[in-house]
Amino acid sequence: MSKTKSSPSTTVRALIEVSITPQKDVGFDNIAERIYSYPQVKSCYLLSGGYDLLVIVEGDSILMVADFVAAKLSSMANVRQTATHFLLRKYKEEGKVFKHSKGEQRQNISY
Amino acid sequence: MRISKRVDQIEPSGIRAFFDLVLGMKGVISLGVGEPDFVTPWNVRARAIESIEQGFTSYTSNKGMLELRRGITASLKERHRMAYDPEEEILITVGVSEALDLAMRAILNPGEKILIPEPCYVAYGPVVQLAGGEAVFLKTSVETGFKVTPQQIDEAAGVGVRGILLGYPSNPTGASYTKKELEAIAHVIKKHDMLVISDELYDELTYDFKHTPIATLAGMRDRVVYLNGFSKSYAMTGFRVGYACGPADIIGAMTKIHQHTMLCASITGQMAAVEALKNSAGDVQAMKKEYDRRRRFIVGALNDIGMTCHMPQGAFYVFPSVEVTGESAMDFAKNLLLKQKVALVPGDAFGRSCSQYVRISYASSYDNLKEAVLRIEKYLKKK
Numbered sequence: 001m002s003k004t005k006s007s008p009s010t011t012v013r014a015l016i017e018v019s020i021t022p023q024k025d026v027g028f029d030n031i032a033e034r035i036y037s038y039p040q041v042k043s044c045y046l047l048s049g050g051y052d053l054l055v056i057v058e059g060d061s062i063l064m065v066a067d068f069v070a071a072k073l074s075s076m077a078n079v080r081q082t083a084t085h086f087l088l089r090k091y092k093e094e095g096k097v098f099k100h101s102k103g104e105q106r107q108n109i110s111y
Numbered sequence: 112m113r114i115s116k117r118v119d120q121i122e123p124s125g126i127r128a129f130f131d132l133v134l135g136m137k138g139v140i141s142l143g144v145g146e147p148d149f150v151t152p153w154n155v156r157a158r159a160i161e162s163i164e165q166g167f168t169s170y171t172s173n174k175g176m177l178e179l180r181r182g183i184t185a186s187l188k189e190r191h192r193m194a195y196d197p198e199e200e201i202l203i204t205v206g207v208s209e210a211l212d213l214a215m216r217a218i219l220n221p222g223e224k225i226l227i228p229e230p231c232y233v234a235y236g237p238v239v240q241l242a243g244g245e246a247v248f249l250k251t252s253v254e255t256g257f258k259v260t261p262q263q264i265d266e267a268a269g270v271g272v273r274g275i276l277l278g279y280p281s282n283p284t285g286a287s288y289t290k291k292e293l294e295a296i297a298h299v300i301k302k303h304d305m306l307v308i309s310d311e312l313y314d315e316l317t318y319d320f321k322h323t324p325i326a327t328l329a330g331m332r333d334r335v336v337y338l339n340g341f342s343k344s345y346a347m348t349g350f351r352v353g354y355a356c357g358p359a360d361i362i363g364a365m366t367k368i369h370q371h372t373m374l375c376a377s378i379t380g381q382m383a384a385v386e387a388l389k390n391s392a393g394d395v396q397a398m399k400k401e402y403d404r405r406r407r408f409i410v411g412a413l414n415d416i417g418m419t420c421h422m423p424q425g426a427f428y429v430f431p432s433v434e435v436t437g438e439s440a441m442d443f444a445k446n447l448l449l450k451q452k453v454a455l456v457p458g459d460a461f462g463r464s465c466s467q468y469v470r471i472s473y474a475s476s477y478d479n480l481k482e483a484v485l486r487i488e489k490y491l492k493k494k
Contacts, residue, residue: 063319109143109454111233111282 005034012086013042013057014065016051016073019081028052040068051083062086126460129444133375133454140483142471145282147346147427151383152394155345155403158386159379163353169376170351175354178379182388183354191324193337197279198461199359202366205376207312207340207353208234211276214308214336214355215242217364218273225308226267226275228259229462230430232282232310239276247272253421257284257430261295263348268299274306274334277325280313283461283470284430285406285423291322307335312353313426315344315389315395318403322422326356333358336365341380343426344395345387350380360411397486405473405480412484413471430458432467436494440469450493451486 020024020031028046035055036044043056055073059065090098124130130488133143150156174180180197187193195201204210211234219225221243228411229248231457239246251257264275270295277296280287288296300307314322326335340353353376355365369375406423413420418429433443440457447453455472458465472481 081118081285104144106141106148107134108136108141109130109456110145110459111456 013056013058013061013066014069014087015082015085016054016055016057016069017051017085018073018079020052021078021080022052023078031076034076035073038063039074049094051081100102116446119241119242120240124233124460126441126457129441129448129457132170132445133448134475136448136452137452139448139454140475140479140486142473142475142483143429143456144474145396146348148345148474148476149398151345151346151350152387152391153386154390155347155383159350159383162379163383166211167382169378170276171203171375171378171381173375174201174366175376176378176385179203179381179385180307180354180480182385183356186388187356191322191327193324193327193356195337195356195357200356200362202355202357202362202369203368203376204340205373206342206351206355207310207338209373210233210338210340210353210355210365211308211310212241212336213236213365213368214242214357214361215239216368217361218306218308218336219244221275222271223273223331224271225273226264228263228275228277230257230281230283230458230465230468231276231461232278233460234277235276244273245271248462248464250462251286251433253419256421256424257286258288258292259279259296261299262359264296264299265302268303268305272303272305274308275300276308276310276491278304278310280310280315280322280425281428282421283428283456283458284421285364285426285428287317287320287322287424287426289320290328294324294328296327297331300334301330306335307331308338308444309335309423310338312338312340313343314339316399316402317425318399322425341384342388342396345384345391346394346398347380347383347387350377350383352376352380352384369399371470385464399422402473404479405475408469408477409473409480409484412480413487416484416488418487418491425471429471429473430468433469436491440466444469448485451490452485453486453490 040057042058045054047054074082124273147465180201184197215238217243224245225239226247229250234244249259249263251259326332326337336357338355341347348398410420410422417435421427433440435442444457456470458468
């Protein structure tokens with residue numbers, strides 16, 4: 001079923017693809033630890049496929065997230081490349097569906 | 112232009128101007144909407160789309176698709192142990208509104224009376240009048256939880272009274288009846304050999320006890336026309352699918368009118384309804400749970416800010432008193448709209464005895480309800 005509109009949130013969230021040069025013996029673990037230790041990192045996953053880590057970052061503004069990527073993440077040793085995707089709209093999360101208003105389609109008043 | 116007396120006798124709604132005011136305003140938090148805020152479950156919408164793609168765009172049988180009537184038979188049997196023959200005892204209509212109209216036209220001779228507990232849905236009186244009957248309103252009060260009592264029916268019954276139009280859970284009060292209360296009502300109905308037109312459209316939205324269709328009580332089946340539909344339970348108001356179940360002779364008479372005036376309900380709506388019955392029971396329960404959460408919030412919050420509000424047992428409406436404001440319901444509704452941009456419906460719409468009440472619909476998001484209560488509180492404090 002479709003749920004009602006979620007409460008508005010001002011938090012900015014970004015999904016960041018991070019490509020890494022793995023380190024001898026420890027692979028991705030150490031670099032992953034350095035990344036996930038930042039409080040702005042809400043989730044961090046090692047993935048198969050075209051890049052290595054998927055890092056989910058939250059901040060109060062786009063600028064704050066951008067600063068984190070530019071100043072902390074990209075400049076980190078062994079990080080070769082990042083691709084940042086800002087979350088635009090949440091449709092479903094943890095099984096919960098979020099309905100986004102297409103404009104109130106009901107009349108304002110009816111019997 | 113000369114208009115027929117039958118139509119001319121229908122009083123124009125006294126709150127039409129207020130409705131126009133609301134409809135013309137922007138940025139309003141509306142608690143005045145009489146339909147679910149949920150969107151029709153996706154599988155139901157998808158079936159409607161698919162049926163059009165497959166070319167199901169024709170008329171159906173006058174009575175409605177047999178598959179849908181069979182589905183209704185099965186659903187009523189499972190939910191309420193009711194037994195209606197899909198061939199002879201069920202008619203698919205264009206919403207419960209049409210079913211109400213057909214039922215009245217099928218059973219009433221000129222001047223015969225129908226008892227209607229008040230407050231009531233706005234169309235109840237007019238459908239009786241348009242069928243040539245006379246609506247006799249039985250005023251209920253907050254003291255009885257806005258429920259009609261067996262004594263009231265007993266006193267009003269008599270010569271010329273054909274039956275009673277009972278709507279429960281109620282729009283606008285949310286009042287509903289327990290099995291025990293219905294048994295006492297049924298006793299009086301049988302005593303006076305009356306019919307019951309029972310509008311149970313909100314039956315799935317009953318919160319504090321299990322809904323009992325009055326037709327299931329001993330000796331009642333053959334004197335009840337049971338009305339229900341898909342609009343409220345499945346959030347399908349725009350599909351316009353309702354149904355009537357009852358004795359074959361009454362359903363046959365209703366079908367006779369229906370085939371000449373409506374022909375059939377839309378095939379798209381009927382296809383969607385079949386899907387709703389098959390696969391959307393879970394959606395109904397999820398919606399009910401959310402409505403119940405809002406019901407508890409809104410009743411508590413209104414009482415907290417000084418608006419006396421009884422706890423309704425069903426539907427998605429509360430019917431608080433505006434006595435604390437010192438205003439009539441109409442003035443309160445207008446002023447609240449203009450000053451705080453909150454829309455609700457003055458009780459006047461639901462009967463002459465209701466000018467101290469307003470109907471608040473909690474078919475609105477929790478956040479909207481919270482904001483609306485804050486605005487109402489602000490309005491009350493500034494008075």
